[in-house]
């Protein structure tokens with residue numbers, strides 16, 4: 714569903730110094746698969762996610778979604794891709810303070826459907842996300858975990874094939890964070906959505922079908938201490954499958 718091929722984005726910092734924010738990333742995510750991209754702050758997660766969302770043009774390489782080259786889209790087609798095909802969940806919730814839970818969750822659908830129909834459509838999803846009692850509440854009346862679940866409802870409202878979630882648990886405590894990850898994983902399976910989720914929390918990898926690590930813009934296998942310990946006995950599903958795709962191997966993590 715999502716394929717990145719040798720994706721590159723460099724920035725010029727002050728003094729003309731080159732920052733290799735994303736430095737040749739190749740990976741694939743199938744429908745129904747959740748990939749966790751673990752990386753510390755500054756490792757290139759947001760830069761990568763923005764390229765997948767067609768918010769930032771790569772210097773080279775490809776972003777292919779459902780067989781289509783995303784970086785080649787016109788502004789108009791990129792906007793429509795973001796609206797209808799992509800669900801974007803970010804650490805910053807970007808909820809409208811004056812809008813209720815239902816109104817915020819339905820805001821993407823409003824652009825194409827009448828308000829009542831849009832709101833009817835998101836209610837089952839909000840219920841599924843445990844917000845059934847909160848439909849008329851304002852964001853200020855919600856916990857952080859509830860706010861993040863509203864953004865998930867908004868992202869999933871358009872029935873996307875691909876969801877990118879950039880540190881969606883970054884503002885949440887451990888328990889709320891795990892609840893959000895669990896829900897994302899369930900919904901991804903149920904609806905056969907490909908999910909790319911970034912995190913700097915090593916524990917999040919436990920929710921992944923596949924976990925990879927980004928360091929200085931380069932991709933490597935995700936190596937948790939637990940994973941290494943486990944490898945001696947029985948590899949976990951995540952660590953077993955945590956191999957970078959061909960093309961990015963052999964030059965990872967050693968910089």
Ligand code: ADP
Pocket residue numbers: 724725726732733734752753754755756757758759760761
């Ligand atoms: P992460 O999301 O993992 O924290 P980012 O993608 O935000 O990482 O940043 C990766 C690297 O690129 C960092 O060194 C950051 O300082 C640099 N960077 C990000 N955005 C810009 C920009 N607009 N101009 C220059 N450098 C940037």
Ligand code: MG
Pocket residue numbers: 758759760879880
């Ligand atoms: Mg970031």
